Amino acid sequence: MRFARFKRGLCLKTVDSCFQDLKDSRLVEETFTVDEVADMLDGLQTVVHSEVESELINTTYTNVLLLRQLFSQAEKWYLRLQTDVSDLENRELLEQVAEFEKSEFTSSNKKPSTDLTKPKLAPLNEGGSELLNKTVAHLQEENEKLKARLRTIETQATAALDEKVKLEKSLRDLQVIQGDQKDITELEDKVAALKCQFEKTLNDATENQKSLEDNLVTTKHDLLKVQDQLSTAQKELEKKFQQTAAYRNMKEILSKKNEQIKELRKKLAKYEPED
Template sequence: MAELGLNEHHQNEVINYMRFARSKRGLRLKTVDSCFQDLKESRLVEETFTADEVSEVLSGLQAVVYSELESELIHTARTNVLLLRQLFSQAEKWYLKLQTDISELENRELLEQVAEFEKAEFTSSNKKPIIDAMKPKLAPLNEGGTTELLNKEIARLQEENEKLKSRLKTIEIQATHALDEKSKLERALQDLKLDKGDQQDLIKAQDLNDLEDTVTALKSEFQKTLNDQTENQKSLEENLATAKHDLLRVQEQLSMAEKELDKKFQQTAAYRNMKEILTRKNDQIKDLRRRLTKYEPED
């Protein structure tokens, strides 16, 4: 028998839906047949018809068949929406998010697979009941589905609990062995300390001698460093005194050069001209002040 890649429970649900769809399709086909039969019995009673009469008869038949097919397609789409609603409600109850791929609805290979499954299922399905009117709802929507899932979860947790208990026992045994080993090692270490008491005293004396030698070496190194710093300080003081003398000599030379330059500048014609101009300007200012006092006496 052809399979859809589903488990037994889901495949049975698909078969039930296919039975429902086949029954509804059969009813619609019977309705279409009755449309043609009514046309034959009510209109096709004469031997000859004109072209207009034939056209009128076909138009009426077309309208009836169109209405029936449209009603069937609308009804099928709405029933599919209700089916999806049941599935999505069931998924949301357990915080799941289902996804659909609309493009797969036109997959010819999958459609042929469904057709083979339907053919294999219903060629000998005349012996099977169409639909049980008392069939229960989807399992997860009632208490039965919830109880089943909870029982599975409880069984899983119990199994995990047994594993944890077994692991805990193993860890306890390992911890006991580790404590025993620790006690043995502590006793062995205590015995070893008692045996090596004299050796430790000898090692301490040797360490003290080494420490004294190290301190002596550090003192010698410090004294050498101090002497070097004293010599460097003397050399720096001598260099500083020499630099001060050179600075004073340079400052004296600069002062003499400035005086010589000032003297030369005063002897130039530009300096004399500038001095004469300043003298005349001062005389003019004094004359203007004297005149102003005649017109604006002080209060």
């Protein structure tokens, strides 16, 4: 209000000086014609119009700069301001402003009016926006908590991925071992079938000695083939399971089977001719 009052006073003084200049420079005679008076008034109008227009433009630009400062502070604190242009022409509000100006500047021993006793807003640059500051601080704290929680979740996700990779590797290893165990089972089934075949042959040897002698050579060849298969399978298993405990177990099993085959040979030798 003081700044606006000062600028208004300067504008009025400028207008008064325009009239005074006209009086001092042109009103030097006692009588003037109509054309001379019209010419003087036109010149005065031009000067006053230019001064008033310049002052109004300056006032408008000054108000814009003032509002820019307020809006910049509001933007800094994330405030949303709303304006009502209709209040700028509210006669009641304008009269209240005039009364405030009159009581503020016309009397040196002024008393505080009812409007002055109302609570005032503290300036933003002096810590007046305490609630907003607390809100911003709270949001920043929540943001830090969320960031920490995100880092924790990322760490957990990384650990879960590593664990998943380990489990997949263990599953592949288990599948390989199960495949190897399947091969061992098939070989054991073959050996068991061969054992059953030999036992049947021995049981029938007493009654079918001649037939057994005729087929003995063929059986020996089959036995050699089986032994060759067992030897080949044993070498393959030794290569495949040389790093596992299953290799040692299988080796013991094959050793036992070989002992059984040797015993079977001894038993079969009883049925061969003396020559």
